[in-house]
Amino acid sequence: MDEKTVERKYVHKGRIINLRVDKVLLPNGREALREIVEHPGAVAVVPVLPDGRIVLVRQFRKPVEEALLEIPAGKLEKGENAETCAMRELKEETGFRAGKLEKILRFFPSPGFSDECIHLFKATELQKGEKNTEHDELIETVFLSASEIVKLIEEGKIKDGKTIIGTFYLLSTLPPSS
Amino acid sequence: MDEKTVERKYVHKGRIINLRVDKVLLPNGREALREIVEHPGAVAVVPVLPDGRIVLVRQFRKPVEEALLEIPAGKLEKGENAETCAMRELKEETGFRAGKLEKILRFFPSPGFSDECIHLFKATELQKGEKNTEHDELIETVFLSASEIVKLIEEGKIKDGKTIIGTFYLLSTLPPSS
Numbered sequence: 001m002d003e004k005t006v007e008r009k010y011v012h013k014g015r016i017i018n019l020r021v022d023k024v025l026l027p028n029g030r031e032a033l034r035e036i037v038e039h040p041g042a043v044a045v046v047p048v049l050p051d052g053r054i055v056l057v058r059q060f061r062k063p064v065e066e067a068l069l070e071i072p073a074g075k076l077e078k079g080e081n082a083e084t085c086a087m088r089e090l091k092e093e094t095g096f097r098a099g100k101l102e103k104i105l106r107f108f109p110s111p112g113f114s115d116e117c118i119h120l121f122k123a124t125e126l127q128k129g130e131k132n133t134e135h136d137e138l139i140e141t142v143f144l145s146a147s148e149i150v151k152l153i154e155e156g157k158i159k160d161g162k163t164i165i166g167t168f169y170l171l172s173t174l175p176p177s178s
Numbered sequence: 179m180d181e182k183t184v185e186r187k188y189v190h191k192g193r194i195i196n197l198r199v200d201k202v203l204l205p206n207g208r209e210a211l212r213e214i215v216e217h218p219g220a221v222a223v224v225p226v227l228p229d230g231r232i233v234l235v236r237q238f239r240k241p242v243e244e245a246l247l248e249i250p251a252g253k254l255e256k257g258e259n260a261e262t263c264a265m266r267e268l269k270e271e272t273g274f275r276a277g278k279l280e281k282i283l284r285f286f287p288s289p290g291f292s293d294e295c296i297h298l299f300k301a302t303e304l305q306k307g308e309k310n311t312e313h314d315e316l317i318e319t320v321f322l323s324a325s326e327i328v329k330l331i332e333e334g335k336i337k338d339g340k341t342i343i344g345t346f347y348l349l350s351t352l353p354p355s356s
Contacts (some may be wrong), residue, residue, distance in 0.1 A: 001238050001245050001316060011190045012197055014213045017291055019190055019197050024240060027316055034240040035192045037215055039291070060179050061289040062202060062212040067179050068289055105331065109287035109339040110294060111239040111246055113195055138179065138205055153283065161287040161339050168346035
């Protein structure tokens with residue numbers, strides 16, 4: 001079960017993503033075209049305060065033309081490992097430093113057309129410092145409990161996939177009493 | 179909090195996705211470039227059998243160069259509504275017809291670079307019929323309980339975002355006894 005590349009053509013090599021079209025040979029002998037977005041990969045962090053609240057960020061997302069409430073996240077820099085990136089993005093977007101960072105899981109948000117892989121972490125022992133947003137980022141910090149987030153997911157007010165995964169995962173690992 | 183489009187340039191209009199680069203004006207007066215993948219949108223279905231097992235499909239995903247275990251899913255055809263698409267993809271990929279289809283939620287898997295929206299459904303009252311896969315799809319059907327799926331997610335063997343969201347959502351809505 002695989003698809004051998006017969007021909008590969010780049011249509012865009014961009015600042016963040018590349019787009020290529022692969023002609024592939026299917027196991028049944030036919031050929032097909034695959035449009036593929038190459039992405040550097042990303043991290044997302046569920047930052048949990050001592051009182052159990054989660055630190056979220058609200059920022060405008062041009063592709064969907066609205067401001068979304070999300071867990072802090074960002075793209076991997078060239079050669080950067082996921083832990084370093086997670087610490088950096090958390091600090092830049094929220095000002096918090098994490099005393100403890102735990103891997104949760106890795107997943108593909110859109111494997112039908114992109115190779116993007118998101119590395120998901122849980123951050124605890126948070127200490128507040130200064131935000132350091134890039135010049136083109138305008139980000140608001142929001143604090144919500146996991147159950148408040150679940151309510152917003154069910155109401156359709158939180159629509160970001162990685163935020164839904166991070167919240168459900170956190171809740172699934174909490175002891176039943178909490 | 180928004181980003182006005184100053185200039186828009188299409189670099190690719192493809193079979194499934196388009197890629198454009200928008201020059202935007204930020205609220206702070208600066209300009210920035212946004213690479214945006216336009217996607218027609220998709221559906222994903224959590225098909226639940228009377229015994230509680232979930233119907234999954236395994237298929238090769240060229241962007242990530244591996245076969246992934248996922249819930250049935252597919253792209254919206256032009257003008258197609260999400261319910262019709264969900265029924266069609268479920269039938270094509272697994273052979274099952276759903277007597278009952280419930281909306282779960284809608285989410286953006288990758289709002290940082292794509293407008294893709296996934297409409298997630300739960301399908302029950304399933305009746306087996308014939309699969310009708312497209313010529314370039316080679317799809318294997320797999321039946322697993324929700325707890326088996328969670329184990330595979332935790333082991334890093336299920337890596338598809340929509341499958342993780344669908345499974346966690348299903349579990350979060352089950353009565354505590356099940």
